[in-house]
Amino acid sequence: MSRYGVLKPHHLALLVFVNACWGLNYIAGKIGTVEFGPLYFSALRFVVVLVLLAPFARWPQAQFKTVISIGLLLGVGHYPLMFSAMYLTDNISAVAIAAQLVVPLSTIIAVLYLKEQVGWTRTLAIALSFFGVVLISFEPIGADHVLSLLFTTIASLAMAAAAILMRRLDNIGVFNLQFWIAAVASISLIILAVLIERPTWEFVKSTALVDYWSPVYSAIGATIVGHGSFYYLLQRYEVNDVAPFITLSSLFAVGFGILFMGDQLTTRIVLGGLLTLVGVTVVAVRSAPVK
Secondary structure: OOOOOOOOOHHHHHHHHHHHHHHHHHHHHHHHHHOOOHHHHHHHHHHHHHHHHOOOOHOOOOHHHHHHHHHHHHHHHHHHHHHHHHHOOOOOOOOOHHHHHHHHHHHHHHHHHOOOOOOHHHHHHHHHHHHHHHHHHHOOOOOHHHHHHHHHHHHHHHHHHHHHOOOOOOOOHHHHHHHHHHHHHHHHHHHHHHHHHHOOOHHHHHHOHHHHHHHHHHHHHHHHHHHHHHHHHHOOHHHHHHHHHHHHHHHHHHHHHHHOOOOOOOOOHHHHHHHHHHHHHHHHHOOOOOO
């Protein structure tokens, strides 16, 4: 049972708002990666986070190696691939649904490396979530549709591995952790962007200031406000109280994709999405500790 029992109305509203922020981040990511390129966009995003969270920075002491490992998994693994998937896709809804695989992948890693036990319910739910993404992959949406889903799945695996490492952390504030992740990710992504995308100084100078809204939103709306508010709620409720809402971000992304990007929901995407989101929700609820 949670500390407060049922979520209070204003906390429920905050949880829905957080998911809306994350859902809109898919739109910002799609627009931003087309404007800047996925690596340069990711670098800009983390530079903003780094600057804004600098006042919260504290040396993580004995946990520094774990924090660096998390930063590398996210900065070199998750975000470059995730934003590359957004760049490649012609249907942001499909990527948003596939991104939920981080939940079953976290469970698989926990079984393999932490020796956690899962029953038939979670096993079937994991299989269901993957089957849903496979079903979506058969939808003929653009030349890079399957590649974008593959990138999303690998990015989700990197995020799942980072989430497992986060379990080892003790007494590190959320903004402090986000600062150090941003520090590692910024350096990594700037190097990758310079080596691969090669943004020129002329391009930087010619980009209108208003066009930087997408990395700024991604940094503030998705990371600082979104993750910060989510951890605020986790300090007040048990995980199993908020777990049923984790797929809302994908539903918001689907809605925003239809509204702003002209995404088309085919029967295969709807069916595959439902299978994936149901499977992910079951895994999240069954994995959450109950006290």
